[in-house]
Amino acid sequence: MKKIANDEAAVVIIGSGAGGGTLAYELTAAGIPCVVLEAGPFLKSEDYHNNEWEAFKQMAWLDARTTSGSWRVAKDFPGLPAWIVKAVGGSTTHWSGATPRFKDYEFKTKTTYGDVPGASLLDWPITLADLEPYYDRAEIAMGSTHRHGRPALPANNNYKVFANGAERVGYKLYATGPYATNAEPYDGRPASIQDGFNFQGDKNKSKWSTLVREIPRALETGLLDLRPDSHVVRITHGADGKADAVLYVDKEGNLHRQAARVVCVAGNSIESARLLLLSDSNRFPKGLANSSDQVGRNYMRHMTGSVYARFDKPVRMFRGETMAGIIADEAGNDPARGFVGGYYMETLSLGPSFLASFVEPGAWGPDFTEIMEAYANTAGMWIVGEDMPQATNRITLSDTARDQWGLAAANVHFDDHANDVAMRDYAYDHAQKLYDAVGAVASHRTPPYPSTHNLGTCRMSERPEDGVCDKWGRAHDVSNLFISDGSVMTTGGAANPTLTIVALAIRQADHLAAKLKAGEL
Template sequence: MASIAHDDPVVVIIGSGAGGGTMAYELTRNGVPCVVLEAGRFLTPDDYENDEWAAFGQMAWLDMRTTSGTWRVAKDFPNLPAWIVKAVGGSTTHWSGATPRIMAHEFKARTTYGAVDGANLLDWPITLDDLAPWYDKAEQAIGSTHRHGRPALPANNNYKVFANGAERVGYKYYATGPYGTNAEPYDGRPASIQDGFNFQGDKNTSKWSTAVREIPRALKTGKLDLRPECHAVRITHDSTGKVDGVEYLDAAGSLHKQAARVVCVAGNSIESPRLLLMSASSLHPDGLANSSGQVGRNYMRHMTGSAYARFDQPVRMYRGETMAGIIADEAKHDPNRGFAGGYYMETLSLGPAFLASFIEPGEWGRSFTEKMDAFLNTAGMWIVGEDMPQESNRITLDDEVKDAHGLPVPHVHFDDHPNDVAMREHGYAAADAIYGAVGSTGVHHTPPYPSTHNLGTCRMSEKPEDGVVDKWGKAHDVPNLFVSDGSVMTTGAAANPTLTIVALAMRQADHILQEMSTGQL
C-alpha cells in the first residue's frame, strides 16, 4: 500500500463501496495515486460473523440518523432508515448480488411516463447506448451469471417454488440470475458453496465485492493509500472555487486534512449530500455544489415490499443462495396497470431472527407465532421497483441531533408517492397469484424494510438548475468535484442499482483519466 503525504494533492475518494472502490481500482491501475477515506473498518472474510444479528452489529452503519414522513420505516425503524454497511467495500459486502441493467425507456422517464403529478421526473443526460459498453465491463468485473458466457447458479427450493408459480400464471421471463455470485470459479474467486449465508459478508468470497476484488488489486498497484476508520467531515476549496482538500477524523477522533487534486464523493445517497451540505462556505452558502438547491433532494429508495408464503410441506428457503432468482415480466412500463414504471420479483430468504424482526414489525401473539412456526414451510420473495423522485423526499442536516463528533446527523424525510403505493399493491397481488398457483396456504405481505437501495440526492442533469452533476458525475458548480455513487441516479428505474453504479464509476474514471491527460484536471 502507498503512503501518501497529507500535503500531496492527489485524487481523494470518499467511500470504498461499489462506486468508490471501483474508482480506486480504475484510477490506480492506470498509475494515478489515490487516497481512499473509508469511515468503517477493514473487515476480511475471516472476520465475518456467520450469524444474522452478530453480522448486522459488525457491519451495519448504525450511526444516529433521524427520520420523518409517512413511510412506514419512520414508524418501525426511526433511527435506521437505511440498512447499509460501514466497512471497507461498503454495501457490496452486504448486497444480494442481483445485476439487471436499467432499460432504455427508464433513462427517459420524463419522456416515457409524461408528467406524473407530484413527481420530479427528469430524463437522464445519458442513454442506454452510452452506458452499454460500461455495463459489459461491469458485468465482466463482477462475473454476472447469465452474461458473457457465464453459467447460471443452480436452482434452490425457494427458486423452484417461485419459478413453478411463475410458469403457471403465465410469466415468461424468469431465471436464476443475473447474479454476481460465481456458479463456477471465476476471476480468482471460487464457486458458490450454496451456504445460504453470503448476504452479510461472504466468507467463501464467491460473491463479488470491492473488498474482494477492486480494493486488494488497487493496493497491489502501490498507488492506493487506504485509510479505514477515517470519516470525511468537510471538503474545502480555494479562492477560485476548486476543491483543494478533504478534512477527516481518524479512529482516535483527530482531525486531518488531505490535499486534493480531485475529489470523488462516494459515501452513498445519505452521507454524500450530508457531506456536501456540511461543506458550506461563503462561496457555497447553501452547501458545496448546491447552487441549484438540489443537493439532498429527490431521495429514492425503490418501491419495495416482501411476500412470504406458507405451504403444507417443507421448502427450506434458507438453503442455497439468499437471492436465487428473478421474474422480469412486470419490469415493463404498462400504464394500463395503473402506475408508471415497473418492478421485479426476486427470491428472498431471511433467517428466523431477521424474519421475526421484519415480517410484521411490532406484531405479537398468535398471528405472529403462526408465521414463525411455519418457517421451514415458507417461501419468500422481495418486490423491487421504480419509485418516483419527489423534491420533498430529501436529506437535510438535523441541527438538533449530533453524532459522536458533535456534527449534525442526516435527517431522512420520505413520503410514498401514490404511484409507489399502486405498484406495491400490484406486486403483492402478483405474489399471491404466483404462490397460490403452487398451493400456498397463505401469503403475508411484509412492509418495506430499512432502505438498501439509496438513490438520488445528487442527481445527474443536462441543465445545472435541474440537478447537481453533469453526465460524467462532475459537479455543475465545481470543476474538480465528482460524485461517484448511486446518488447521481436521475431516476431509480426498477433494476437493483449496484451494476449501474459500477458501470457509471468505470465510465467516470475513464473520463477523469482523459481530463488529466489533457491538463483539464
C-alpha cells in the first residue's frame, strides 16, 4: 500500500462506500495516487457476525445523532435516523444488492410533474443519456443479474409467493433481479450460497461491495493510501478559497492534517452535509461551499414501508437471499393513482430479532405475539419509491448532542410530503391485495425503518443558487471540492440508489482524471 506524506498535496477521498470506494479504484487505475480516509475500521468478510444484533453493533454508524420532524422514525428511533455502515466499504457491505436504473423522466421531474406544492423539485443538470454508458460500466463491474448476459438468481420461497401474487393481480414486470449478487461465479466472486445474511455483511463475497472489489483492486495498483479509523472533522481552505487540507482524528483521538490537491466528499448524505457545515470559516460562514444555503437541504430517504403476510403453511422467507425479487409495474409515473412518481415492490426477509424490533416498534401483547409466532409462515416485502425533496427536510448541526470528538452531531429533520403519504397508502393497499390473492390469512403494515437510502443534501444544479454542486459533482463555490456520494442526487427517483451512485462516481472519476492529467486541478 502506498504511503502519502501528510504534507504532500493529494487527492483525498472521504469515505469508502459506493461513491468513495468506486472513485478510489477508478482514479488509481488511471494512475492517480489517492488517500482514502474512512471513519470506521477495516472489517474483512471473515470478521462478520451472522447474528442480526451483533452484526448491527459491529457495522452500524452509531455515533450520536438527533432526529426531529413528524416522520415515524423520530418517534421510534430518535437516536438512529439512518441505518448505515461505519467501516471500509461503507453501506455497500450492508445493502440488499438491488440495481434498478433511474428512468428518463426521473432526471427531469420538475418538467414532468410541474409544480407540486411544498416540493422543491428541480431537473437534474444531466440526463439519462449522459449516464447510460456509466450505468453499463457500473452493472458490469457489480455483476448485476439480468444485465449484460448475467444469469438470474434462483427463486426462493419468499419470491415464489411474491411472484404468484403478482401474476394473480395482473402485474407483468416481476423477476428475481436485477441484483448485484452472483448467481454463478463472476469477476473473482463466487456464486451465492443463499445464506440469507445480506444485511449482516456477506461472508461468502458473492454480493458486490467496494470492500470486496474496488478497495482491494485499488490497493493492488500500489497507488492507494487507505487509512481506516480516520474520522474527518474539517476541510480547510486557503486565501484563494480552494480546499487545501483535511483534518482528521485517528482512533486514539490524535488530530492529523492531510494536505489536499483535490477533496472528494463521500461520507453519505448525512455526514457529508455535516462535514461541510462543520467546515465554516469567515469566507464561508454558513459552512464550506454553502453560499446558496443549500447544504443539508432537500434531504430524501425514499418513501418506504413493509408488508408482512401470514399463511397457513410454512414459507420460510429467511431461506435464500434477503432480497430476492422486484416488481416494477408501479415504478412509472401515473398521476391518476393520486400521486406523482412511482415505487417498486421488493421481497424482504428479516430474522426474528429484527422483525421483533421493526415490525411494529413498541408493540406488545397478543397481536404482536401472533405476528412473531407465525414467523415460519410469513412472507415479506419492502416498498420503495420516490419521495419529494423539501427544502425544510434537512441536515443541520444539533444544538444538544456532541459526538465522541466533541463536535456537534447531525440532526436529521424529516416530514413526509403529502405525495409520500398518498404513495405509501396506495402501495400498502396493493401489497396486501397481492398477498390476499395467494391466500394470506392476515397481513401487517410495518412503518418505515431507519433510513438506508440517504439522498440529496448537496444536490446537483445548473444554477449555483439552486444547489451545491454542478453536473460533475464539483462544488459551485470551491473549484477543487467534489461531492461523490448520494448527496448529489437532485431528486431521488424510485430506484434503489446504489447503482446510480456508482455510475455517477465512475463518470466523475473520468472527469477528474482528465482534469488532473491536464493540470487543470
